[in-house]
Amino acid sequence: MATLPQITIYRPLETSPDDWVASLMAKNPPEGFHFLHQKKGCVFSMATLDKYIDNEERYGIQPLETPNDQALKTMSSGEQKKALLTHLLQMEPDFMVLVDPYDNLDTISTERLKRYFHELSKTMILIQIISRITAAFHFSTQFYAFHHTLLQPFTSVQELHHYVLSTKNIQAITIPDPLFSPKTLGEELVSFHKVSVSFGNKKVLHQVDWTVKHGEFWHLVGPNGSGKSTLLQMITGDSTKAYGQEIYLFNKQKGTGESVWEIKKHLGYFTASMTTTFRGYDNLIHMLIAGLHDAIGLYVKPTETEIRLAMSWLRTIGLYPKREQQFRQLNEGEKRLLMTARAMIKHPPLLILDEPAIGLDDRYTKLLVDLINTFAEKSKSALIYVSHKQEKGLTPKYRLTLTPTPQGSKAKVG
Ligand SMILES: Nc1ncnc2c1ncn2[C@@H]1O[C@H](COP(=O)(O)OP(=O)(O)OP(=O)(O)O)[C@@H](O)[C@H]1O
Numbered sequence: 001m002a003t004l005p006q007i008t009i010y011r012p013l014e015t016s017p018d019d020w021v022a023s024l025m026a027k028n029p030p031e032g033f034h035f036l037h038q039k040k041g042c043v044f045s046m047a048t049l050d051k052y053i054d055n056e057e058r059y060g061i062q063p064l065e066t067p068n069d070q071a072l073k074t075m076s077s078g079e080q081k082k083a084l085l086t087h088l089l090q091m092e093p094d095f096m097v098l099v100d101p102y103d104n105l106d107t108i109s110t111e112r113l114k115r116y117f118h119e120l121s122k123t124m125i126l127i128q129i130i131s132r133i134t135a136a137f138h139f140s141t142q143f144y145a146f147h148h149t150l151l152q153p154f155t156s157v158q159e160l161h162h163y164v165l166s167t168k169n170i171q172a173i174t175i176p177d178p179l180f181s182p183k184t185l186g187e188e189l190v191s192f193h194k195v196s197v198s199f200g201n202k203k204v205l206h207q208v209d210w211t212v213k214h215g216e217f218w219h220l221v222g223p224n225g226s227g228k229s230t231l232l233q234m235i236t237g238d239s240t241k242a243y244g245q246e247i248y249l250f251n252k253q254k255g256t257g258e259s260v261w262e263i264k265k266h267l268g269y270f271t272a273s274m275t276t277t278f279r280g281y282d283n284l285i286h287m288l289i290a291g292l293h294d295a296i297g298l299y300v301k302p303t304e305t306e307i308r309l310a311m312s313w314l315r316t317i318g319l320y321p322k323r324e325q326q327f328r329q330l331n332e333g334e335k336r337l338l339m340t341a342r343a344m345i346k347h348p349p350l351l352i353l354d355e356p357a358i359g360l361d362d363r364y365t366k367l368l369v370d371l372i373n374t375f376a377e378k379s380k381s382a383l384i385y386v387s388h389k390q391e392k393g394l395t396p397k398y399r400l401t402l403t404p405t406p407q408g409s410k411a412k413v414g
Pocket residue numbers: 070074075076077078079104199202204222223224225226227228229230231388
């Protein structure tokens with residue numbers, strides 16, 4: 001049997017593969033891909049998953065099979081990807097486009113999926129579109145990089161790798177001071193004492209003890225489904241599981257009358273999915289200033305001082321030349337940087353960054369990591385960086401690792 005072509009395409013974040021993928025799905029492949037003419041394809045991507053989650057939320061429709069009919073939205077990233085892959089394979093496609101297939105996945109799930117794709121490649125054409133070169137399939141036979149809307153071919157993965165490394169790096173610079181000194185809220189900002197959480201029979205967290213103090217830089221790390229989001233939601237006020245537990249936030253015991261609004265005032269929060277909640281008609285200056293007011297949009301006229309502060313932040317993240325553009329006109333990497341700066345601008349007592357580097361290419365990841373390290377060093381804010389794996393170049397002082405056990409995940413400092 002002739003071996004099937006297997007394709008790796010590197011995508012810098014300033015390019016969008018959407019039109020290219022759409023032409024494949026319309027059975028009308030672009031030049032060079034005529035072997036896919038009239039072939040049936042499907043797309044394994046976060047966008048496909050988001051579409052299913054959106055349908056589930058809006059219309060209660062959800063064609064993916066999930067254990068015990070669990071809502072897709074409440075599943076961990078690994079569980080969601082497994083459900084999506086099973087569903088797509090049931091459609092018996094001739095080829096599959098995989099957009100950043102390992103994003104959100106921990107090392108073990110990534111290795112498992114890699115082996116699975118290798119097996120699948122023996123019977124199906126796989127087209128991998130990646131923004132991190134380390135994710136390239138070792139079994140690929142063709143290599144490309146998006147250059148604007150065109151594909152530039154390479155003869156080997158080494159040649160492609162070399163090309164990616166040669167693309168220009170952007171440098172983060174100084175962190176602007178806050179407009180006002182942040183409020184003093186005592187030494188301990190977050191304190192969990194023997195916190196356990198279950199959903200029905202599923203035990204998620206087991207007797208977690210954790211204290212985050214003023215100015216500390218933490219990395220919260222754990223494999224998919226280990227309960228990182230569950231733990232965070234008890235801080236941000238987005239989970240009812242915090243009630244009846246011994247949790248102190250900003251020196252007050254949880255459940256003693258504090259409003260979610262009061263808690264959010266002390267928080268800066270960013271998660272990658274937030275970039276899609278903004279319609280994005282505001283310009284970059286206004287987007288940043290809204291972060292000072294904990295608002296989605298800007299409803300009051302900004303002061304001169306606020307505008308100057310926003311300009312300084314835009315210089316820091318290299319977006320000053322685009323200051324008058326609308327947020328929606330930015331590429332995904334630029335959006336992430338802007339939203340991270342927006343969470344930082346008021347120097348909140350506690351800054352939480354939940355998987356901020358997911359989906360970013362190598363260059364933007366480095367820039368984001370530089371920005372976060374510098375902010376942690378120069379500001380008085382405590383910082384919790386959350387991810388399912390170690391992030392290259394990140395320099396947290398403390399690490400809380402969640403390790404799943406049958407009683408729920410146990411937490412270990414160090
Ligand atoms: N509302 C819910 N109902 C049922 N199960 C839930 C609910 N919320 C979370 N879970 C389950 O709790 C477990 C932990 O999920 P959580 O999202 O906290 O993990 P995570 O470490 O953040 O994972 P990931 O890195 O994949 O995002 C998962 O098995 C998930 O399915």
